[in-house]
Amino acid sequence: MNHDLQRLQPYPFEKLRALIADITPNPELRPISLSIGEPKHPSPPFVLEALASNLDQAAVYPTTAGIPELRQSIADWLTQRFALPADSLDPAQHIIPVNGTREALFSFTQALIERDSQGLVVSPNPFYQIYEGAAFLAGVEPHYLACDASNGFIPDFDQVPASIWQRCQLLFICTPGNPTGAVIPQDTLQQLIRLADDYDFVIASDECYSEIYRPGQPAPIGLLQACAAMGRHDYARCVVFHSLSKRSNLPGLRSGFVAGDATLLKPYLQYRTYHGCAMPVQTQRASIAAWQDESHVETNRALYQSKFDAVLDILGDVMDVQRPDAGFYLWPQTPMDDDSFCRRLLAEENVAVVPGRYLSRDLDGYNPGAGRVRMALVAPLDDCIEAAQRIRRLIGRL
Numbered sequence: 001m002n003h004d005l006q007r008l009q010p011y012p013f014e015k016l017r018a019l020i021a022d023i024t025p026n027p028e029l030r031p032i033s034l035s036i037g038e039p040k041h042p043s044p045p046f047v048l049e050a051l052a053s054n055l056d057q058a059a060v061y062p063t064t065a066g067i068p069e070l071r072q073s074i075a076d077w078l079t080q081r082f083a084l085p086a087d088s089l090d091p092a093q094h095i096i097p098v099n100g101t102r103e104a105l106f107s108f109t110q111a112l113i114e115r116d117s118q119g120l121v122v123s124p125n126p127f128y129q130i131y132e133g134a135a136f137l138a139g140v141e142p143h144y145l146a147c148d149a150s151n152g153f154i155p156d157f158d159q160v161p162a163s164i165w166q167r168c169q170l171l172f173i174c175t176p177g178n179p180t181g182a183v184i185p186q187d188t189l190q191q192l193i194r195l196a197d198d199y200d201f202v203i204a205s206d207e208c209y210s211e212i213y214r215p216g217q218p219a220p221i222g223l224l225q226a227c228a229a230m231g232r233h234d235y236a237r238c239v240v241f242h243s244l245s246k247r248s249n250l251p252g253l254r255s256g257f258v259a260g261d262a263t264l265l266k267p268y269l270q271y272r273t274y275h276g277c278a279m280p281v282q283t284q285r286a287s288i289a290a291w292q293d294e295s296h297v298e299t300n301r302a303l304y305q306s307k308f309d310a311v312l313d314i315l316g317d318v319m320d321v322q323r324p325d326a327g328f329y330l331w332p333q334t335p336m337d338d339d340s341f342c343r344r345l346l347a348e349e350n351v352a353v354v355p356g357r358y359l360s361r362d363l364d365g366y367n368p369g370a371g372r373v374r375m376a377l378v379a380p381l382d383d384c385i386e387a388a389q390r391i392r393r394l395i396g397r398l
Helices: 003-007 012-019 045-053 055-059 068-081 101-112 130-138 162-167 186-199 223-229 262-275 281-291 295-315 338-349 381-397
Strands: 095-098 120-125 141-146 168-174 202-206 238-243 256-260 373-376
Touching (some): 003 130, 012 338, 045 281, 055 281, 068 095, 068 256, 068 281, 095 101, 101 130, 101 168, 101 202, 101 256, 101 262, 120 130, 120 162, 130 141, 162 186, 186 202, 186 223, 223 256, 295 381, 338 381
Parallel strands (some): 120 141, 120 168, 168 202, 202 238
Antiparallel strands (some): 238 256
């Protein structure tokens, strides 16, 4: 077996299961989970209808590049959503459909990275653990950039030494961030693009939470949008990852895409052809329906914001917690260490959350997730309200 498999760390939820293995949740209260970021709002019926009406396509081998209609619908969505110049995206060259962004983030790393004991994949910290695992299995080292309140939960890229950028092959950014919800501004994105030019690395922007933001507020900017504003319509060294999981409440559809630099996506498509991960045609047809509709996204957005309004009204004066720029997570400080808080919250109030330290790595004795928890506001509104009331009740006893 590949010896690098031994370097993979347990997933946060494995650590959480071990943490609470000896806990008996309060049996007098029904369980409420705010731990896993799995959308619970209804999937759009018209997307499910499109999926069902195309089940006969299960008899067809799908192509890795996807059907032209899907690539065109994605190009149209990207162009409209991120105000890209008309025709700057060639659906045949700049877009590849993928089976959810988790597998794409991982496989893109394997296709891009040249094995080098000095090579780096640079990542935010806290982070989506796929970034780290992809680095290990590609034969390079991860390098972590702290995201904490001192810099608005965005890495302080100005403090990264040239020696790190010189070794960097791939920079992962997550905007809006998981778990912080912080959105990287356009000038910072453009700073990173210039750094990528100077040091010859690629930027992979995980933008899966980009469509969940406060109604009436500006939509989060994307990496391709920042490129276009610089007049870089070839999107050189830049790729973005988007998904229908959060945007459209379709995590089980496993549908997303990678878009950007055609010179990178051409060899990546070849890699995927050998990898054997083509999206089923019926899934592609259902995805077209989803990318072509915004009304269900607006409804989804409003549902999340009603939860933020209610939960922050309950917890705002007993916890250090702020409304995020975007996404569906809260990232509050805890009144005791985060793993003890999670244990007590489950034992006494039957509410599950994730310790922040499980989403981060210790660097020189500092873990930017320690003393925080991630709360995913994915449960129904009434459950989120009750969970917040229980959390407040626990804090009142501490």
